[in-house]
Amino acid sequence: MSNFSQLGLSSSLLDALQDLDFKTPSEIQRKAIPILTDGPCDFIGLAQTGTGKTAAFGLPLLESLDIENPSTQALILSPTRELAQQTAKGLQSFAKFLPKIRIQAVYGGAAITEQIRGLKKETHVIVATPGRLIDLIKRKSVKLNNIEKVVLDEADEMLNMGFKEDLNKILAFTPQEKSTWLFSATMPPAIKSIVHEYMQDPVEVSVNTGNVVNENIEHRYALIKASDKTEAIKRIMDTEEEMHGIIFCRTKRETKALAETLNNDGYSADALHGDLTQRNRDTVMKSFKSKRIKVLIATDVAARGIDVNDVTHVIHHTLPDDNEFYTHRSGRTARAGKKGVSLGLATRNDLKKVKFLEKALKIRMEKQLLPTPLEIQSNRVTQWAKDIVNTEIARDISDEQWQQVQEAFVGIDKNELLSRLISKELKSMNSVASNEDINISEKKETKKPGKSTKEREKVKKVNGASERFFINVGSIDNVNKRELLQFICEQARLKTESIGNISLQKKCAYFDVEKKYAKAVANKFKGISLDGRQLRVNRDDGGGRRRYN
Structure with missing residues (x-):
């Protein structure tokens, strides 16, 4: 099926899809929509994020609604506020030519009184996050006794976020005779438990499972x-x-x-x-x-x-x-x-x-090789020059303006003018005029003979009193002292002058910091990970080897 008109949807939905420029249904839409529009059933749709699941369940759901029935007929549960908002917005856009259908989104982080007021009006579809829906049920502000369809969207995410108990509570308030549609990227054991408890002989459709990545x-x-x-x-x-x-x-x-x-x-x-x-x-x-x-x-x-x-x-x-x-x-x-x-x-x-x-x-x-700042500047200057060449000459330049500019540039030849313009453009750029290449090769570089150990360990003093810190980064992480200094300063938002001597060892390093900045250093590194491990930066308790006095 190469277009939506072959999926059995009504003309009102097809017109809305055309306005939205939906041309070709995705695989999950091609497989799910014919099944879900055919009649009541329990359904499992396994598909990755971004494959078009909202339209896959949203279009059949809208198709099944009885507009003349004022009760709430469908419930969609979403793991997050953002997804609930987006789902409700998507359904509203699909229902563009079904003006009598009313969709209400309820979620945490917004005024519950406004949502209660909205639910007092005729509502055909509720899109909800579990926590907020539980609150509304406790307040007796929502009625689920006439629900005909429940959609569990991103079911695996809801379980990952700890909503299993809330889902059980919510589903207990819905009629036993209903269709349950479950959409998920994966099928962990907890999902199978929901399927076993709340679904009967579900039809299952799998699309892009096994963590298959989008080909685009x-x-x-x-x-x-x-x-x-x-x-x-x-x-x-x-x-x-x-x-x-x-x-x-x-x-x-x-x-x-x-x-x-x-x-x-x-x-x-x-x-x-x-x-x-x-x-x-x-x-x-x-x-x-x-x-x-x-x-x-x-x-x-x-x-x-x-x-x-x-x-x-x-x-x-x-x-x-x-x-x-x-x-x-x-x-x-x-x-x-x-x-x-x-x-x-x-x-x-x-x-x-x-x-x-x-x-x-x-x-x-x-x-991917990352460019040097000088390469970035060169590319941007080239693009800047092309933009100037392609700029359309304004017709409303007055003789007075032309004369003023000519007088301002008296005595400046073409080369000098271009040099000044390029210099001005370079100053407006974020990057600095450095040609350092930060790309590295797969193999470790052999160290070149350099200064003696004594020279390398020469003490760098800081102004005033200092405190000594430990960091669990060492030469094994393929960093040298200069790189470690840059990393510390960048993370702690300090100038290099505030950091004293750095003693780089195989699996760790020690460095001195001006005492007035010690507290900032201790706080700035909390919770930071480096290459998948937790970074530890703390005041040295004296257990580290000191190579200098």
């Missing part, structure tokens, strides 16, 4: 040192002019620190994490969807329920250990038939992980 995603990895990850992100943002991406970090502290660093350096970014209030979360998401910010930095948990169709890049600040996490992250891009890039920032220690992901997911991850 281009998979890449950049091989760099751990201390260069932030610099790598800046270079990617400088290179990809049209980038609208999500960067995944392991912890909320990492998201905050990265967003702060990027913003301080003039890059458009914001963080999404568990400490945000619902209002702040909504503000961040609104800014991201409207493209007022270029990248969204999020943890895996905070990103649940995000559904943005025009994400061009997914960047893995640290490659996940689980291939399912990689699939879910990557699935945020290349939606609605578009192309996308999934890029992992990898160290040499991650190369085995890259090979594992390739084998497990049957994908090919191409190595």
